[in-house]
Amino acid sequence: MSDKYYQKVNKAFIRELQRIIETKNVFTIHEDLIDYSHDEYVGKEIQTYPEIVVKPDTTEEITQIIKLCSAHTVPVTVRGSGTGLCGGCVPIHGGVVLTFENMQRIIEIDTNNLTATVEAGVMLMDLYEALQEAGLFFPPHPGDQTATIGGIIATNAGGARAVKYGVVRHFVKGMEVVLPDGEIIDLGGKFIKNSSGYSLMHLMVGSEGTLGIITRATLSLIPPPVAVYTLVAPYQNLDDAIQTVPDILKNKIFPMAVEFIEKEPILISENYIKKSWPCSEGEAHLMVIVDGSSDEEVMKLAESISEICLRHRAMNVFVADTPQKQENILDIRSHTYEAIKNYMLEDLDITVPRSEIANFVQDIHRIEETYGIWLPTYGHAADGNVHIHIMSHRWENGVWHEIQDCHEKVPAVREVLHELGRKYKGTVSGEHGIGVIKKEFLKSYLGPRQIELIRSIKKIFDPNNILNPGKIVDVQ
Ligand SMILES: Cc1cc2nc3c(=O)[nH]c(=O)nc-3n(C[C@H](O)[C@H](O)[C@H](O)COP(=O)(O)OP(=O)(O)OC[C@H]3O[C@@H](n4cnc5c(N)ncnc54)[C@H](O)[C@@H]3O)c2cc1C
Structure with missing residues (x-):
């Protein structure tokens, strides 16, 4: 859809908007729009300014706004906290950005049904805090806790656990959605079972703001684990580290998280936040988090995992058994992205069957050699979600060195990484979503028939193509 199809926001449109929501919640000045022109995707090529930003207070206001936009063919892009990594909330056709900054209420924590009902703008960290007080637990844990509930549902976020x-999909029970014609629908509910035909609720999960605006969600909760330990095992090579994982699972141990990480990203992150990882030996490390209903249970699990790691040539196993030691490790791991971001050209989150991770990562290292580029790779070793970073600089002996012709190499490297993803029967994105930057690659994984079906669904929900146009697929 070309930009010419859409109307520009004019003074008459703004006046009508100000009749719907308070003037203080309508922003048109350039400085106020800067923060809404990008998300956390590192490339600058997709940065686009909205013409206007609105911060509604209620679902009713959202229905009026979307009806107005529909009548004037003005595109609307919904934004949570903008922590997305694929340009999903960037208004690439201009128009209105609608944010949930004024809709952050935790409506109910229902201890009978074990659910939380919240407005879409509630940030994960605020939900976690409220649940801790209530003695309940929402397991999904994507890396940036400022992400909103609307955002994590719209991207079907994952995370280490x-x-x-x-993933988030497994915890969504119900939601209130404003459709692109302004109608409000309620999907799902607090019930556990549901065999009532097509699930429109699950269609909304992962739809990246292209089918409807999620205004409220009901999430399922569980009791929190009583004990949690974090183990770190250093290895001489990544292959040994990754080969350990299937054995842990074969022994019927399901850790809360299993992450693999190579030495350099750890060193960079340690240096970035001035904290120390529990061990300095080894070229690659496995970080395993186990939880359970008692200290004894978790201690036993930690012992079994340690034995398995040592059988796979781990050089040592460090067990962090106090909250302080665990926080140290998690802090370093969770700052890796931020620590390497300034020299990152692109971040891919291809996901392969977990049995293929070792082969996949070995192939990635071959690509590094062939193209003379640096691709620090880490990720969720037990769920196959591999984060590959295409870098402009390489970190050696504590210093960043520029890689020659790195920018020119990116298209070919990206292409061959996705070829690998397809070879291993993987998927283009395990948790970050498609947004604007992975549309071409989505096609190559799904093929024309599936893309056609996705386009048809989009047209049914949004015949005027005003809701987050240009994301996931292009609609003619
Ligand atoms: C340091 C870092 C670590 C991260 N780690 C992880 C991780 O471990 N796992 C993971 O899955 N992701 C991770 N992410 C990515 C990001 O946090 C997630 O994609 C998150 O779900 C985005 O939430 P948000 O509120 O910021 O949404 P935004 O970035 O604002 O929007 C994301 C998409 O959701 C749509 N959207 C937002 N709100 C709504 C709504 N109410 N209704 C309809 N559509 C909506 C937007 O239009 C857009 O398409 C990480 C990001 C960073 C910066």
Whole structure:
């Protein structure tokens, strides 16, 4: 859809908007729009300014706004906290950005049904805090806790704990959605079972703001684990580290998280936040988090995992058994992205069957050699979600060195990484979504028939193509 199809926001449109929501919640000045022109995707090529930003207070206001936009063919892009990594909330056709900054209420924590009902703008960290007080637990844990509930549902976010607990989709019970014609629908509910035909609710999960605006969600909760230990095992090589993982699972141990990480990203992150990882030996490390209903249970699990790691030539196993030691490790791991971001050209999150991770990562290292580029790779070893970073600089002996012709190499490297993803029967994105930057690659994984079906669904929900146009697929 070309930009010419859409109307520009004019003074008359703004006046009508100000009749719907308070003037203080309508922003048109350039300085106020800067923060809404990008998300956390590192490339600058997709940065686009909205013409206007609105911060509604209620679902009713959202229905009025979307009806107005529909009548004037003005595109609307929904934004949570903008922590997305694929340009999903970037208004690439201009128009209105609608944010949930004023809709952050935790409506109910229902201890009978074990659910939380919240407005879409509630940030994960605020939900976690409220649940801690209530003695309940929402397991999904994507890396940036400022992400909103609307955003994590719209991207079907994952995070490290997916291996044991699953991804956000598994915890969404119900939602209130404003459709592109302004109608409000309620999907799902607090019930556990549901065999009532097509699930429109699950269609909304992962739809990246292209089918409807999620205004409220009901999430399922579980009791929190009583004990949690974190183990770190250093290895001489990554292959040994990754080969350990199937053995842990074969022994019927399901850790909360299993992450692999190579030495350099750890060193960079340690240096970035001035904290120390528990061990300095080895070229690659496995970080395993186990949880359970008692200290004894978790201690036993930690012992079994340590034995398995040592059988696979781990050089040592460090067990962090106090909250302080665990926080140190998690802090370093969770700052890796931030620590390497300034020299990152692109971040891919291809996901392969977990049995293929070792082969996949070995192939990635071959690509590094062939193209003379640096691709630090880490990720969720037990769920197959591999984060590959295409870098402009390489970190050696504590210093960043520029890689020659790195920018020119990116298209070919990206292409061959996705070829590998397809070879291993993987998927283009395990948790970050498609947004604007992975549309071409989505096609190459799904093929024309599936893309056609996705386009048809988009047209049914949004015949005027005003809701987050240009994301996931292009609609003619
Ligand atoms: C340091 C870092 C670590 C990260 N780690 C992880 C990780 O471990 N796992 C993971 O899955 N992701 C991770 N992410 C990515 C990001 O946090 C997630 O994609 C998150 O779900 C985005 O939430 P958000 O509120 O910021 O949404 P935004 O970035 O604002 O929007 C994301 C998409 O959701 C749509 N959207 C937002 N709100 C709504 C709504 N109410 N209704 C309809 N559509 C909506 C937007 O239009 C857009 O398409 C990480 C990001 C960073 C910066």
